[in-house]
Amino acid sequence: MSLRQILRDVEKGVFPAADGGVTMVPQPSERDAGVFSFTAHAVVFADTDHDWMRGLLPPDDLAAPLSPAFLDALGRRVGRRVVNIDMMVLAEPLPGPPDLPLEPTSDRSHPRIVRALLHRDDVRAWTTPGGTVLIGRGVAGRWEPALEVDPGARGTGLGRRLARAARHLVPDGEPLWAQIAPGNASSVRAFLAAGYVPVGAEAMLIRGHG
Numbered sequence: 656m657s658l659r660q661i662l663r664d665v666e667k668g669v670f671p672a673a674d675g676g677v678t679m680v681p682q683p684s685e686r687d688a689g690v691f692s693f694t695a696h697a698v699v700f701a702d703t704d705h706d707w708m709r710g711l712l713p714p715d716d717l718a719a720p721l722s723p724a725f726l727d728a729l730g731r732r733v734g735r736r737v738v739n740i741d742m743m744v745l746a747e748p749l750p751g752p753p754d755l756p757l758e759p760t761s762d763r764s765h766p767r768i769v770r771a772l773l774h775r776d777d778v779r780a781w782t783t784p785g786g787t788v789l790i791g792r793g794v795a796g797r798w799e800p801a802l803e804v805d806p807g808a809r810g811t812g813l814g815r816r817l818a819r820a821a822r823h824l825v826p827d828g829e830p831l832w833a834q835i836a837p838g839n840a841s842s843v844r845a846f847l848a849a850g851y852v853p854v855g856a857e858a859m860l861i862r863g864h865g
Contacts, residue, residue: 658683658700659795661691665854666745666830671696677712677720679705683795686774688735689859690720691743697721701860703733726858735860741834742843744851748828753820757781757788767803774861775799781824784808788817790824790831794859797832798825802845814845822850834859 658680661671671678673695682688682702691698697720699708711728712719719725726737760780763772767787771778775791785808793799800821804814818833825831833851835842847853 656680657795658698659797661698662795662797662832665693670694670854671698675714675717677709679708687794687859688733689737689794689857690726690729691855691857692721693855699729701729701733703729707732721856721858726860730860733860735862737858737860739836740856740858742837742853743855743857744833744835744846745854746822746831746833746849746851748825748830749819749822751823753816753823755783755816755820757783757820757824760787765803767801771801774859779824781820783813783817785811786813786817788821788824790821793832798829799832799834800825801833809841814841815848818846818849818851 656678670693675695677697677699679699682700688701695717699720708729711725721740730736758781760782763769765787768778768780768789771789771791775793778789778791780787780789786802786804788800788802790798790800800818802814802817821831833846834857835846837843
């Protein structure tokens with residue numbers, strides 16, 4: 656079983672069994688390592704000894720794979736670190752054009768785009784007065800959106816409209832996976848209002864800063 660297959664199954668509504676288990680799979684790329692947690696089941700994708708990892712995960716502790724103790728130990732072992740534990744949300748694509756004017760941009764100096772280029776391939780970005788939305792291929796090739804609302808445009812509903820616009824922009828009729836810091840309540844509300852559904856949580860292990 657590959658991580659991509661697991662994500663494909665979830666996109667179809669087929670989740671890992673809620674049996675308290677932990678599935679360990681190879682990293683889908685040198686860049687991407689981490690932990691996904693679904694209901695009563697975790698998926699660890701890190702190229703290190705599986706027996707060593709299982710030795711740190713009590714079988715009766717559903718929270719262990721995303722616990723600070725395990726993530727810190729795993730990060731030290733593979734020379735990486737965890738930046739955050741994010742909510743994972745998923746949305747189906749939408750037909751037709753977005754309901755707000757967007758202009759493609761090739762400017763790679765915007766901080767949101769700079770960050771996206773570190774973690775995603777095939778990044779495509781658009782701007783509208785007050786905001787930016789982008790999509791790119793992230794973990795295991797899944798399509799992921801990100802957005803930025805300028806300070807002066809916050810509180811206007813633009814975040815929700817940008818999050819929904821991303822569903823129109825994704826190519827090939829593929830679903831979109833978004834990662835949101837739970838403490839960023841405004842972003843959580845925007846994505847939920849745009850039709851994204853919570854499916855789990857994730858912690859990515861990265862090298863350096865980013």
